[in-house]
Amino acid sequence: MIQFFEQLGSYLTLISRSFAKPEKAQMYSKETFRQAVDIGVGSLPIIAIVSTFIGAVSAVQFAYQFRTINLVPMWWIGNIVRKGMILELAPTISALLLAGKVGSNIASELGTMRISEQIDAYEIMGVNTPAYLIGPKVLAAVLVVPMLVVIAVFLGILGGWGAGMVGGFYTTTEYFRGVQDNFDGYDVFIMLVKSVLFGFIMTSVSCYKGFTVQGGAVEIGKSSTQAVVLSSIIMIIVNFFVAFFLL
Amino acid sequence: MIEIKDIKKSFNSHLVLKGVSAVFEDGKCNLIIGKSGSGKTVTMKCMVGLLEPDSGTIEFDGRNITSMEFKDRKTIRREIGMLFQGGALFDSLTVEENVSFPLDMFTNMTKAEKRDRVNFCLGRVNLNDTNKKFPGELSGGMKKRVGIARAIVMNPKYLFCDEPNSGLDPKTAIVIDHLIREITQEYNMTTIINTHDMNSVMGIGDHVVFIHEGNKYWEGTNKEIMNITEGELYDFIFASDFLKDLRAHAKY
Numbered sequence: 097m098i099q100f101f102e103q104l105g106s107y108l109t110l111i112s113r114s115f116a117k118p119e120k121a122q123m124y125s126k127e128t129f130r131q132a133v134d135i136g137v138g139s140l141p142i143i144a145i146v147s148t149f150i151g152a153v154s155a156v157q158f159a160y161q162f163r164t165i166n167l168v169p170m171w172w173i174g175n176i177v178r179k180g181m182i183l184e185l186a187p188t189i190s191a192l193l194l195a196g197k198v199g200s201n202i203a204s205e206l207g208t209m210r211i212s213e214q215i216d217a218y219e220i221m222g223v224n225t226p227a228y229l230i231g232p233k234v235l236a237a238v239l240v241v242p243m244l245v246v247i248a249v250f251l252g253i254l255g256g257w258g259a260g261m262v263g264g265f266y267t268t269t270e271y272f273r274g275v276q277d278n279f280d281g282y283d284v285f286i287m288l289v290k291s292v293l294f295g296f297i298m299t300s301v302s303c304y305k306g307f308t309v310q311g312g313a314v315e316i317g318k319s320s321t322q323a324v325v326l327s328s329i330i331m332i333i334v335n336f337f338v339a340f341f342l343l
Numbered sequence: 344m345i346e347i348k349d350i351k352k353s354f355n356s357h358l359v360l361k362g363v364s365a366v367f368e369d370g371k372c373n374l375i376i377g378k379s380g381s382g383k384t385v386t387m388k389c390m391v392g393l394l395e396p397d398s399g400t401i402e403f404d405g406r407n408i409t410s411m412e413f414k415d416r417k418t419i420r421r422e423i424g425m426l427f428q429g430g431a432l433f434d435s436l437t438v439e440e441n442v443s444f445p446l447d448m449f450t451n452m453t454k455a456e457k458r459d460r461v462n463f464c465l466g467r468v469n470l471n472d473t474n475k476k477f478p479g480e481l482s483g484g485m486k487k488r489v490g491i492a493r494a495i496v497m498n499p500k501y502l503f504c505d506e507p508n509s510g511l512d513p514k515t516a517i518v519i520d521h522l523i524r525e526i527t528q529e530y531n532m533t534t535i536i537n538t539h540d541m542n543s544v545m546g547i548g549d550h551v552v553f554i555h556e557g558n559k560y561w562e563g564t565n566k567e568i569m570n571i572t573e574g575e576l577y578d579f580i581f582a583s584d585f586l587k588d589l590r591a592h593a594k595y
Contacts, residue, residue: 123448213431216393220503221445222420 107304114230114303119223124232131236135198136244142197143190143244144251150185151177151252152259159265170266174274177256178249182283183343186248188335191294194241195327199302202233203323206306207316215307230303234296241295242288249287290338294331301327344368345390345501345533350399352385359385361557362399370531372524372547376539377554378579383537384505386554390535391423391503392416403501421449424494426504426523430486432478432493438465439474442493449497464492468522484515488522495526502527502534508543516540520547541580544568553579 118124158173206229209215218225253275260266302323309319345367352360360382367373377383388394390401392408400409403419411419432441442461446452452460465471468488478486487507494502504523508516524547527534536543544551548565555575561568571577581587 120448208434212429213427214433217425217427217431217433219393220391220420220423220425221448221497222417223448 106308107300110226110230110304110307111234111300113224113226114234114300116224116227116231118227118231124228127228128232128236131233132240135194135233135236136240139194139197139244140247142193143248146189146193147181147186147248147252148255148258150189151181151255154180154185154252155256155259155265156263159260159263163265169270171270171274171277173256173260173266174253174271175277176274178253178275178279179283181249181252181256182287183339184335186245186252187287187290187294188331190245190248191241191291191298191331192328194237194244194294195298195302195324195331198237199298199323199327200320202299202302203306203309203320204316206303207309207319210307210309211312211316226307230300230307233303234299237295237299238292239295241298242291245287245291286338286342289342290335293334293338297330297334298327301330344404345535346400346402347386347390348400348402350386350389350401351397352382352389352394353397359557360389360396363554363557363559364399365552365559365562367533367535368550369533370528371534371549372527373533373535373550373552374544374548375535375537375552375554376544376579377560378539381554382557383554387503387505387535387537391425392420421445421497422500424497424499424502426487426490426494426502426507428506428509430478430483430490432481432486432489434478436477437474438470438476438478438481438489441478441489442496444493445497460496461492464496465489467495467526468492483510484512484519487511487519491519491522491526495530498530500532502532504534504536504538506537506539508538508540513542516542517546523547539579544580555579 154177155173158176159170162168162170162173206215209229215225215229218228257268257271260271261268305319305323305326306316309315346365348364350360350363351358363382363386375383375386385394389396396409400407402408403422406419408416408419432438433444436444439461442464443457446457446460450457461474462471465474468491470485470488470492473481473485473489478489481489502523507519507523511519520543523534523536526532536547538544545565548568551561551563551565551568552559553561553576560574561571561576568576568580571580581590
């Protein structure tokens with residue numbers, strides 16, 4: 097328990113130092129942009145593939161159940177896929193994927209920099225290392241993850257439509273009637289809240305794990321795994337509380 | 344000039360530095376030597392501010408950094424250049440960007456001024472065609488030279504080198520040693536070198552501090568060190584039977 101609070105304190109201290117005043121704003125904005133491209137463009141293909149098929153499989157499964165019940169109109173599937181993608185599937189699945197891809201990458205990159213004394217080299221120069229190495233990553237993720245989630249929602253809805261067309265479950269008009277029916281902007285707000293929180297959690301936890309690594313290659317590997325596991329668990333718990341309090 | 348007084352440092356309950364004092368003068372290559380685990384790297388890390396000593400003082404030209412605020416300490420850090428054991432070059436940046444990084448971060452120089460300064464520093468370490476290469480494309484010796492170029496790009500008053508010859512062949516090691524000495528004398532810097540390479544001691548050791556088990560055991564010049572005939576320093580210098588024989592024969 098004491099160890100948990102020590103780690104929590106150390107995490108909070110490091111993250112608070114990450115948002116100190118930059119030595120030179122131009123260098124920090126350049127680094128933030130570079131990180132945003134890395135996280136955003138680098139993750140787009142995997143997010144696109146997974147969200148399209150998540151939308152598709154949701155549509156297929158609901159079509160299967162609706163056909164069995166035979167009481168619910170098929171155009172509802174568009175509504176369910178949209179709602180499911182916006183509220184849960186797009187933000188959560190995207191975040192878990194990104195924790196695996198971006199989180200492990202960040203932890204191992206910072207861990208390697210720590211072991212190879214690159215972080216010490218920044219320190220000696222007088223650079224505020226948490227602010228320069230962690231701040232831009234967290235800021236980039238907070239900006240880019242919501243964008244990726246919005247793309248995931250669109251592709252998931254399109255995936256649902258594509259699966260329906262191939263399976264002949266409904267017509268295009270029926271599906272998009274369901275997608276547009278009873279749209280609530282508050283759902284999008286919830287999605288954005290989750291995306292921002294997940295972006296923050298996955299990068300800050302991964303940065304903490306990588307930045308504080310000690311030892312060698314084995315410890316870098318462990319910290320990378322811990323970063324993914326820990327950030328995924330925290331995100332799932334936060335996901336519950338957001339849903340519980342905001343819905 | 345850098346003066347350390349009675350530096351103590353422990354990790355958990357293990358006392359690594361037991362009260363080290365020494366003076367490192369301007370324009371000289373000051374060497375800290377000692378066996379692995381003797382405390383020389385910890386001494387250097389305390390001096391550059393990467394570790395906080397438990398007690399004692401560290402003065403850079405009379406400015407005591409141990410009692411300074413973080414903000415003031417940052418000012419001194421900008422007067423420090425450091426060459427790390429493995430080079431510690433930033434993997435994602437080219438050689439040119441590595442050397443230019445401190446200028447980008449801390450100066451308002453124009454692009455042309457920065458380019459000239461970077462080219463001058465790379466030229467000074469005899470690297471003229473590597474600007475666009477990444478650290479992964481360089482040999483060990485080249486990495487060290489880029490490290491030196493990056494360390495001197497801000498015209499530091501103090502240069503720290505941690506094991507500058509580790510992993511290098513003897514000939515390249517001598518080239519690096521001579522480069523460090525030339526730069527030290529040219530810019531009248533206070534240079535402190537951590538090493539256990541006896542070639543460096545004999546070649547550039549204007550002032551040598553021997554640390555043994557966390558204590559300063561001996562201090563003198565590279566000329567004086569050859570007169571040592573017994574004790575821990577003797578065992579350190581003439582570590583192998585071959586060297587002991589060589590010295591015995593040289594006497595006759």
